[in-house]
Amino acid sequence: MAQNVSDSVRTDGIRFGIDVIKLGQGISAGNLNNGLEGFLAWNRNKQVYVVELGTANINKAIANFQESSKGAYIRLGWEKNMMRKGDDQICLGGRLGTSIFQFQAKDIGLTSAQYGNYVITLPAKNAYLFWLEANASARINLTSWLGLGTTIRLQRKIAENFDTYYYPTNIPGYGNFSKTLAFGFNYYAFIHIPFKKYRIPPTELKPRGSK
Amino acid sequence: MLLKKFVILFPFIVLLIFGINACESDPCFFPKEPGLYLQVYLKPDTLATLADLDTVWLGETNNGVKKRYVKGSFYLPLRQDRDSSSFKFLFKGATDTVILKLHYGRKTGLASAECGYVTFYENLAVNRNTFDSLVTVQNFIDTSYAVHIRTFLQR
Numbered sequence: 001m002a003q004n005v006s007d008s009v010r011t012d013g014i015r016f017g018i019d020v021i022k023l024g025q026g027i028s029a030g031n032l033n034n035g036l037e038g039f040l041a042w043n044r045n046k047q048v049y050v051v052e053l054g055t056a057n058i059n060k061a062i063a064n065f066q067e068s069s070k071g072a073y074i075r076l077g078w079e080k081n082m083m084r085k086g087d088d089q090i091c092l093g094g095r096l097g098t099s100i101f102q103f104q105a106k107d108i109g110l111t112s113a114q115y116g117n118y119v120i121t122l123p124a125k126n127a128y129l130f131w132l133e134a135n136a137s138a139r140i141n142l143t144s145w146l147g148l149g150t151t152i153r154l155q156r157k158i159a160e161n162f163d164t165y166y167y168p169t170n171i172p173g174y175g176n177f178s179k180t181l182a183f184g185f186n187y188y189a190f191i192h193i194p195f196k197k198y199r200i201p202p203t204e205l206k207p208r209g210s211k
Numbered sequence: 212m213l214l215k216k217f218v219i220l221f222p223f224i225v226l227l228i229f230g231i232n233a234c235e236s237d238p239c240f241f242p243k244e245p246g247l248y249l250q251v252y253l254k255p256d257t258l259a260t261l262a263d264l265d266t267v268w269l270g271e272t273n274n275g276v277k278k279r280y281v282k283g284s285f286y287l288p289l290r291q292d293r294d295s296s297s298f299k300f301l302f303k304g305a306t307d308t309v310i311l312k313l314h315y316g317r318k319t320g321l322a323s324a325e326c327g328y329v330t331f332y333e334n335l336a337v338n339r340n341t342f343d344s345l346v347t348v349q350n351f352i353d354t355s356y357a358v359h360i361r362t363f364l365q366r
Contacts, residue, residue, distance in 0.1 A: 021222060063239070063327025088214055108319060108328045112244055114269060114276055114288045120319060122328075140218045150221045165320025165331060178324050187222045 011087050011197045015139065016040045017149065017190025019054070033057050035172070039188060041079075041139075048079040048091055048137075052186075056101075056172030065108040071101020073173025079137060085200055087141045087192065089149075095133040097155070102126050103168035122166060129171050130159040145192050153184045239326035241354035247313065247335070248284040250361045251342075253302070258283060259364075263302055270297020270312065282356050289352070291317065291330040295338065302364065309364065312339035315352070322354050335359060 019037040026032040037054030052075040059068045079093030104124040111117050132155070139149035155174060162168070168177055175182045251259035260280065267276040267287070276298070279286040289296045294317065300309040315332040322329045332352035337345060342362040349359045 062324055064243075065328050090214065105321070105328060110291050110319070110328070110330055112288055112291055114274070115290050115292070118292055122319060138214060138218050138221075140215045148218050150218055163320075165318060167321060169321070169324040176324070185225055187225075 008085055008200050009197050010045065010085060010200050011194040012044050013192060013194035013196070014040065014042045015147065015149070015190045015192050017147075017188040019186045020189045021187050022054075037173075037186060039186075039190070041190075043081065043089070046081040048081055048089065048093070050077045050079060050093070050095065050137075051075070052077075052095070054173055058170045058172065060170060062169055064111070066106045067103065067169060068106065069101055069103040069168050069170050069172055071099060071172045073097060073099035073101075075133065075173070077133070077135065079135065087194075089137065089139040091135070091137040091139075093135050093137070095135055095153070097131045097133060097173055099129045099171050099173040100126075101128075101168075101172050105166070125163075125166065127161055127168065129157055129174055129177075131155050131157045131174055139188075139190070141192055144194075147190050147192055149188045149190055151186045151188075153186075155182045155184060156180065157182075237325045239323065241322045241326045241329070242356075243322075243326060243329060244288055245329055245331060245352050245354050246289055247287040247296075247332075247352060247360065248281065248356060248358045249287055249311075250284045250358050251300075251302075252361070252363045254365070255363065259285075259302070265301040265303045266299075268299040268301075268308075270299055270310065284356075284358050289313070289315065289330075289332055297339075305364075307341075310339055310341045311337070311360075311362075314338045326354075329354065 017039055022035050022037050026034050035056035039050060039052040041048050041050045055072045057070045075095040075097040077093055077095030079091035081089045081091050083090055102124050106121045108120050109117060133153045135151055135153050137149060137151045139147055141147040171177050175184050253259045253263060261278055264278060267278055269276055287298055295314045297312040314336045316334045318331045318333060319328055320331050335350040335352060337347065343365050344363040346361045348361055349357055352359060
């Protein structure tokens with residue numbers, strides 16, 4: 001059977017998009033300042049270079065206190081596209097992430113059966129966190145220029161400047177700090193701009209294992 | 212085609228899983244009010260129990276402290292709004308009260324995301340003591356059940 005021409009080409013280009021779940025959360029809360037995230041990926045042949053940028057303004061009631069974390073984060077990484085043909089991608093790769101933010105624990109309710117209860121607020125503190133990620137990504141083109149994609153991440157923190165007893169539980173771009181290994185995911189809508197289209201050599205299209 | 216279905220359905224699958232997990236909250240395993248753990252030896256080799264202790268008074272208010280005996284020691288709550296706490300003890304069979312006044316530094320810190328913030332105490336020092344003898348075993352008080360002060364009292 002003749003090879004479909006569109007299936008035997010590969011495209012170099014860029015994809016850029018926005019996390020639609022974070023966007024939807026912001027719209028439903030009526031405040032887009034709660035956090036947005038976007039990505040830019042440039043692929044050359046099977047190599048994909050990725051930058052992800054985001055902001056977050058987290059206010060959360062936890063146990064006996066109210067925590068706020070506000071800041072920005074960036075992830076830089078590389079992926080390898082495992083698909084042999086077409087514009088859709090299944091990628092495996094890694095990222096280095098860093099988050100620079102300010103956090104504060106407010107309205108801390110300290111209880112004492114003997115002496116009564118107290119409410120205190122601790123001062124805001126500037127902090128940073130570096131982490132490494134292993135990623136699996138899938139990106140599909142719905143049309144020639146519009147697509148959807150997802151990234152699943154397994155994160156491990158590598159450096160931070162927190163105090164032993166005063167640290168945030170939620171970190172912009174990372175998530176739950178108390179977990180040494182943290183899972184995360186994104187769901188993007190993106191625009192695809194192809195730069196260069198080229199035919200894949202027939203040797204690359206042969207089924208795996210055939211001579 | 213399978214890849215397209217996976218990517219389109221992915222957020223629904225993940226939100227379903229995360230939604231189920233969000234209903235579960237982890238329990239807190241630490242004490243929410245860290246305090247001093249005091250061991251009292253009524254004779255050199257007899258550890259006092261709850262039955263030996265008649266009353267514990269908060270030194271400055273004369274309010275009674277609920278007696279708690281935890282893992283071989285008396286639990287004494289410390290003031291979280293001041294750098295000192297005082298206690299008066301009355302032991303059964305004794306006529307005099309025993310006084311213990313402590314000084315310390317306070318630090319509000321996160322015990323865990325499940326337990327929240329608690330007060331830790333550091334540089335624990337004994338200002339006044341009418342036990343016959345006293346040894347400070349550990350001068351930092353956190354969420355553990357470690358013994359901090361060991362005392363000896365002749366009856």
